[in-house]
Amino acid sequence: MNPLCGRCNRVVYPTEKVNCLDKYWHKGCFSCESCKMTLNMKNYKGFDKRPYCNAHYPKTNFTAVADTPENRRLKEQTKMQSQVLYKEEFEKNKGKGFSVVADTPEMQRIKKTQDNISNIKYHEEFEKSRMGGEAPPHQPSTPTPTPTSAGYQQAAPSQNFHYEPTPEPVRQAAAAPPPSAGKRYRAVYDYAAADEDEVSFVDGDMILEVQQIDEGWMYGRVERTGQRGMLPANYVEAI
Numbered sequence: 001m002n003p004l005c006g007r008c009n010r011v012v013y014p015t016e017k018v019n020c021l022d023k024y025w026h027k028g029c030f031s032c033e034s035c036k037m038t039l040n041m042k043n044y045k046g047f048d049k050r051p052y053c054n055a056h057y058p059k060t061n062f063t064a065v066a067d068t069p070e071n072r073r074l075k076e077q078t079k080m081q082s083q084v085l086y087k088e089e090f091e092k093n094k095g096k097g098f099s100v101v102a103d104t105p106e107m108q109r110i111k112k113t114q115d116n117i118s119n120i121k122y123h124e125e126f127e128k129s130r131m132g133g134e135a136p137p138h139q140p141s142t143p144t145p146t147p148t149s150a151g152y153q154q155a156a157p158s159q160n161f162h163y164e165p166t167p168e169p170v171r172q173a174a175a176a177p178p179p180s181a182g183k184r185y186r187a188v189y190d191y192a193a194a195d196e197d198e199v200s201f202v203d204g205d206m207i208l209e210v211q212q213i214d215e216g217w218m219y220g221r222v223e224r225t226g227q228r229g230m231l232p233a234n235y236v237e238a239i
Contacts, residue, residue, distance in 0.1 A: 005029050021049045032056055119216045119232050120194065126217075127195060183210040185220065185236040199229035207236055 002011045006023035007030075018025040020041065031038045034056035045057040052058065065071060185207040193200040201207065201222050210220035213230065221228045 007031075020044070021046045021051065023049065025051075115234065116232070119234065122216055123194070123230075123232075183220075184208055184239050185210050185218075186239050187236050189235045191232060191235045193229065195230075197229050199225075199227045199231055201225075201231070201235075207231065210236075 002013060003017075003024040004010060005012050005026050006021070007025060010026070012024045012026055016027050018027055018030045018041070020030065028038065030040070030044070030051060032053040033050045035053060037053050039051050039053060043054070044051045045054060046052070047058050187201045187203055187205040187207060190202045191200060199220075199222050201224070206223040207218075207220040208223050209228075210218050212218055212233070216233055217230050218233050218236070219228075219230055
């Protein structure tokens with residue numbers, strides 16, 4: 001059964017059929033609803049399943065709302081509800097004093113950087129307190145088994161008297177106490193020495209004959225360079 005035209009309701013044959021807007025049309029009946037200009041599939045615009053030309057296509061207009069007392073009352077009521085919700089959230093979070101921060105890789109990097117800065121400051125304070133004694137901070141005595149700050153201060157008189165002209169050879173002679181000769185560590189970060197009694201190393205270097213000084217610092221020898229001195233404990237890992 002042949003379909004009927006959407007405008008004249010007559011039978012539409014295949015040779016003159018236009019299928020558009022969910023309807024069938026004669027080619028001559030497919031025209032603008034306003035000006036009756038004949039349209040085709042390229043220049044028509046559909047609205048409510050009716051064809052229109054570009055000039056007469058219905059435009060949607062926004063409706064202006066009058067500023068009546070009732071509308072103003074609704075606006076004030078909505079604003080007050082928003083303020084009530086804000087105060088409720090404020091009271092819930094009041095007294096907590098902190099906000100939850102996601103543990104992202106960036107936050108972990110920042111935390112590690114802050115820890116390193118804290119260790120450096122701690123080491124600087126340690127050096128300042130050690131310099132307050134009688135002995136220089138980087139000349140350990142040869143008989144002292146561990147390079148602790150107390151050991152340096154006890155050996156102060158002999159250091160100043162015997163080894164002041166050649167401080168560097170004395171530091172080399174005081175390295176590697178026998179009790180910790182078996183401990184080996186590997187560097188996991190690059191580190192540049194910030195003081196004369198420290199050693200520099202790069203990621204992957206082997207640190208031998210390591211001795212723990214305190215929670216933040218160790219004493220050992222870099223296998224690659226042969227240098228001995230203090231190094232931060234959080235820059236190496238045991239192997």
